[in-house]
Amino acid sequence: MVRPFMNLDPAKRNPAWADEAWIYQPAQAALSAADEVGAGPLAGLRFAVKDNIDAAGLPTTAACPAFAYTPPANAAVVQKLRDAGASLAGKTNLDQFACGLNGTRSPFGAVPNAFNPLYVSGGSSSGSAYVVATGQVDFALGTDTAGSGRVPAGLNNIVGLKPSRGVISARGVVPAAQSVDCVSIFARTVATAVRVLESAMGHDPLDAWSRKLVLSSQPFPATFRFGVPSAPEFYGDAAAEAAFGDAIVRLQAMGGTAVSLDFSPLAEVAALLYESALVAERYAAIRGFFDAHEGDVVEPVRSIIAAGRNYSAADLYEVQTRVKLLGQQADAMWSGIDLLLVPTAPTHYTIAQMQHDPVALNRKLGAYTNFVNLLDYAALSVPSSMRADGLPFGITLIGPCGSDWQLADLGQRYHHQSGLTQGATGEPLPAMVPITGLRPPATVRVAVVGAHLSGMPLNGQLTERGATLICSTETAAHYRLYALPGTTPPKPGLLRVAPDQGERIALEIWAMPLAEYGSFVALIPAPLGIGTLELGDGSSVQGFVCEAQALQSGARDISHLGGWRAYIQSLKPLAA
Template sequence: MHFAVKDNIDAAGLPTTAACAAFAYSPQAHATVVQKLLDAGASLAGKTNLDQFACGLNGTRSPWGAVPNAFDPAYVSGGSSSGSAHVVAKGQVDFALGTDTAGSGRVPAGLNNIVGLKPSKGLISARGVVPAAQSVDCVSIFARSVGLAAQVLAAARGYDPADPYSRTLTLADRPFPKTFRFGVPDALAFFGDRLAEAEFERARAGLRELGGVEVRFAYQPFAEAAALLYESALVAERYAAIRDFFDAHEAAVMEPVRGIIAQGRSYDAADLCIAQTRLRALGQQAAAQWREAGGQGMDVMLVPTAPTHYTIAQMQADPVALNRNLGAYTNFVNLLDYAALSVPSSIRPDGLPFGITLIGPCGSDWQLAELGQRYHHATGLTQGATGEPLPAPVPIPGIRSSSEAPSTVRVAVVGAHLSGMPLNTQLTERGARLLAQTTTAPHYRLYALPGTMPPKPGLQRVAEGQGARIAVEVWEMPIEHYGSFVALVPAPLGIGTLSLDDGGNVQGFLCEALALNGALDITAHGGWRAYLAAQAVPTPPQA
């Protein structure tokens, strides 16, 4: 397998320029992700052009020239990972690495009939990558098939303590439900491109044919979050990424990249705090759409990868506004900590590609790949601009087949089963292990149940706006012991599906509503342990 890397990713023996000659340096070591792929047996073919300092979604912002679209050289390739997408679409390499901060690993894929896999943040190390906005940067993967992109992800992923934003993530290993719910924005803009609008209608029908149920969701909080990336103090992170170089060599940076980065100087620390808090608030609103769209929530989001095509001449005549249009459905993804997969969908009547993007919560990478591969192969498209048929579908590395039974089950506990509490041994003696201390989604209330021994709380789900986040522990238990554990749960308690604050669902303790009549509402304490501490009641010793 031969691969190429975007020229903001270090490869020992080759200069890293980020498309700026004055910035160039010669790295002594490979970026972590490059080394991992070489160790896996891949062969590095070279480096690729990009929008300078990975600042752009169109592929025209390089001193070495615009990268043309693989289907029509008059049109933009998309950026900033323009060269990486082009060489994959043309068949010059098997796959390529890009980076994605605001859509740079997806827009070029959608405009060139290839796959763009944007993993969950921190899943692939960014050590040895020139940062654009380091807290949201992701290394992305371009390939001509979803199966190959997923195989590359399996080889490239892994925690790296040398990357401050690397993290250990547990990825969902079951496909989306057979009848999955896909969300479509309630407000869609194609900027006058009727061909793109028609192709998106076809894509929606294609997902329905795969078993999907379409629901609408409010796009407003996602659009507002997207706007913060360049229209708030968050843009200061782009300036911070190259501040020393930029302050000394500002004239060496081309427009409009120079103007975008320079905006970062105009904000102070308070401005940044305000922007970050606003982003958190929008994230809460967005999370509600995942839970409540269509009344039952959505499993995956469907958007156009790019809402239209532009010629190179059009882009150069209006570089800021048209670039912003290309990112209409991409900018929010990393800011809100989602995973995404751009998949070829069709070839328009004018001969240009149209792509869709499947977006899921953090950790849904394998699920997106499984659904994306089924969708891609159902289109009947060929690979990139090569005209070659798609290879046969392959098993997605992290997905268990439907015939495989899960080996463990995750259970959220809220009261007497917490660590150090009297009934915790019912978990530990069954081989359960603590995965996380977290909170529920903000639509639960907690009550102290009278007359229970040992004392226990009751958790009840309530309507939106009437609940709060409640502290829980999530434990993982071998499936063979789960039945005996559930058998120990006394009425009025029971086991049901519990929604967590990160958008995930686990099994957990819930209480019958009738048992809460006259029970003390202790929601304001935020959890059972805090309530006991406030009552100065010593925690009973663990049996």
């Protein structure tokens, strides 16, 4: 089949790039003036759009040539990105009518995986993920109804940001199931995805499902709780199971506590998306075209959409009530966790396997994605590791509606601890950047002089609360430092004295989240406490002090050593 496709300069084309990823790629000379590099927060970035999203003057096919039309205007989100300075590179392949999670259901060809062409790319936003993973564009738009903005990201070592429903306008997008559709963002880093979201988001009164949402501006706490399925399913894929175990360990090392959850309400919602009257919305989305051109729709897309004709309005109301009830059950989990951690996909299939059993295997790919939009959650898929077989493995962080910035902050930190490179390009990850939608947490400066210093036995009481070292400095010259007897681990006592009787004492200043400060102070045993210390530059800070009477029975004055670290060093035997 001849596709409306025009290559870029062949000399600039990587022979490893798959033509199946593109449906329409205009020649560079055909780009409009609006696509030329200009001003704006996205200036200099090139992007592609899934071919169920309108771009003015370029055909929209939804991977069905008989359906094709040429829109006179951009989809609302495309216009926003162009206005922000991004340059449009073309339209990408997809599972027809965005119906599938594997990338093989298109007359324009099956899009291969960016790491092994024998394996699926994931779908339905297959082409968008592939062109990002291979470095052909800086970011791409997909859509996400059942996981189409996440599964291809997880299978291609890139980021898939599925925003809260209604954050990005879907006006000018061919719907799949309009009430739960989301425009999604693929990028090689979380930072790029966030830049795009900042330009793309906003209420659109011309989109029936757009919402005026206020995203949370508070990051997750330094010590957070994340839910994991109590009995995760990997369909016999030992490599995926091991990779998910490693992901849990990494998130725990970042301050998280894993909480085992009954996943059954979420699993039931996931099953209902395709196995109930909810599929009638897919039929309603293209009913006029489908009734007239059913034969032009590929299998199994045709059978899935046709099944929507068989349900009554009563059937739909019944299943919507069931989803609401299951949502109520699932909501209980949020009282004990900050976010949910799942594999983006539980396994990875070859193209041949998928084409042999297209419905059952596709359903398995959506085990951890299908429920998210139905229950109005936000989600972010980030790369996690490379499996022993050379295939990527991704995890998804899921939070309540409006948690987009929180997920991005944690997801960026997780991604950068993975040691992975960007997509399939081999390029290292750039430096992390602050998530601008978040307000940094309120902090209190705490000065430590003894067992809480870096490398000392109690330093973990600071780091486990998310405290960070600001600097090493000294007190003003009117303090004395004592080694307290009978303390475990050994601790000093700091006492303020007259200016002509003291010394400068070395200390460290740490910034601790204000929300964690109370629990830290509660750990301090008498005769120690927190008071105001004067620093050498004349400023003041909260820090450790000691009751004077505690220094009258066996405390050793070590002020002449200048600090606790020097005292501990003095106790070590000299090398022979």
